[in-house]
Amino acid sequence: MIDVKLESVYKYYGTKKALDNLSLEVSSGEVFCVVGPNGAGKTTMLRIIATLMRPSSGNVYICGEKIDYKDPKNLEKIRSMISYLPEDADTYSRLTGYEYLRFFADLYGVDPDNLRFGIEITGLEDDVLRKKTGTYSKGMRRRLLIARTLMVMPKIAILDEPTSGLDVFSAVSIRRVVRDFSLKMKKTIILSTHNMLEAQDLCDTIALIYNGKIIFRGRPEEAMRKSFSSNLEEAFVKIVEERRYVS
């Protein structure tokens, strides 16, 4: 079953083309990784899937339902299936960790078991969760944000560079949470990253976006094999350079 489908999507910011006839499909339960250089269109694509932006043209389907950006009820329905974590998101600094999770649990109608699950995956002690999130470190806030995203049990979780700017320990810990969630809950996860190790570690499928187009889509091993590379980083550099040369 296809959970996310983009059909000939174009997106312009004024005259600048951000997405160029982009089409893709993400299967149910898949961990789908979006990689690409800065400004390639990763965040634009994720925001379009998260209903925060409208494509200039083309169609987007979530769990078989076409997104109608003009219909508030349709948007509410789509949004209830999705949980989105933006790259530079932050928490409400005057709320405690518990209050933050409870707010979103109430907003999404999450049952108490899932709220407990959210609390558990923060990995934060009770006394820490009772403190205002403004006192947390960046890593702690990121764990809370991940917990917020996953505890609502979305059909599709969208994580835009979830480990960006984190130290190695925090990044590893967050990766572990995402992997466990994927394995246990069998939910669809769309994740963007610059970290090839992360992509290789977490993802079933990888899409490389360059200049608003997908120039490679497949399994990580396939990317390495096709480009005669020993690791994913090298593979993507080769694929992008080849595309630059061609264009």
Add this chain to the structure above:
Amino acid sequence: MSHRHSLIALFRKEFLELIRDYRTLLFLTLTPLIMMPLMGFVMTSLQHIEYPKVEIIIEDDSIGVLDNNTFTSSYIADLLRNLLTQRGVITYVNTSVSSVDLRIVIPRGFTHNLTSLDSQAFLLAYQVPGSSKAEKAYSEAISVINDLSRYFSDLKIKYLAEEAGITNVSPEAIRNPATIYVAGFIAPSGAGISPEEAWKIFIARLFAFSMLFVSTPATTYIIDSILGEKERKTLEILLSSPIKRRDLILGKVFASSIIGLLAAVVDVLSIIIFFIILSTSLGYGIMMIVDKGLLIVTGVVVYLTTLATLSLTLPVIIRSSTMRSAQVISSIITIASSLIFISVLFVDFYSLPKDVLYPLLILPYTNSVLAVQYYAFGDIGMTFAHITILLLFSVALMIISSRLINEEKMLLKPV
């Protein structure tokens, strides 16, 4: 997720953030609590500690005789000095002083003319311009000269009556054959009202004026509540959640309106403190001039005024490209409210011609003023009508605002 639950969740979140924003709360409560009593202090106490200085210069050496009584300019100057001193004016006669607010010159021939039957006597006054002390000195001098004039007028009338052989004479009846005085108070409808009700109308005017302090804190808070979400990087998650846009607006507005409610309470409190100062200074009891019904109506109107201000500011905030531009545009709304609330001290809105009043009713603040003033006049129907207009105005703008939300523009525009 039901509509009610998501609204409650958002309201609860906003409320928690609000009550933990100690700086805003402090600013909100301290502004009226300090400003209103300070105004009372300035209006009463400061005036009492201002002692104007007057110097009297005698140039006159004439002597006046009336009914076998002899008067000199020195006598007149002493009389003026005593009367002015009794009124709190520091007075010097023929003494050179370094600082003076008013100089009164007794010119040549003054005493003669004062006592004559065919000439009017003139004093010359020289006043320091733009000085409230000089204004006060001049005002006191006029009162004192009126007393002096009345005294000599009485002497002249009695002298003439004696010469004419008329015994039953009232100098006041001859001087002012017709006069007028305030016998009571009436409402604009013509119905008679008691002195207490007259006080209530005066106080209603001040209550309406006090709403001047309500708009700014609420406006500042709603701007921060909406545009601040982007600045604090929490907006994107909130907008991607399934919360209805209408609930988003309602939650933000109602939480911000708590600021209004708080402002209303603090406002009323500060007015009570203001009146305690004012009534103590005037020698009245506080309960004589503060009406409970008026307090309640003012509280309701202040809350609705805040709600209307928030609703009026919302479309601007939602469509503003930056936080600064939202603040600039909303300050125009605040200035509009200030114009109405300040002009209430000088303008009777209820008696304005229709072609002037009706356009002004587009502004919610005119309705706020009228609701309070009509209540003071005992016109409950008109009070209710203007409160209803305030409420409908707010609801309509909130609905419009919820439809104006454009996630993409909100995310892409710079803060």
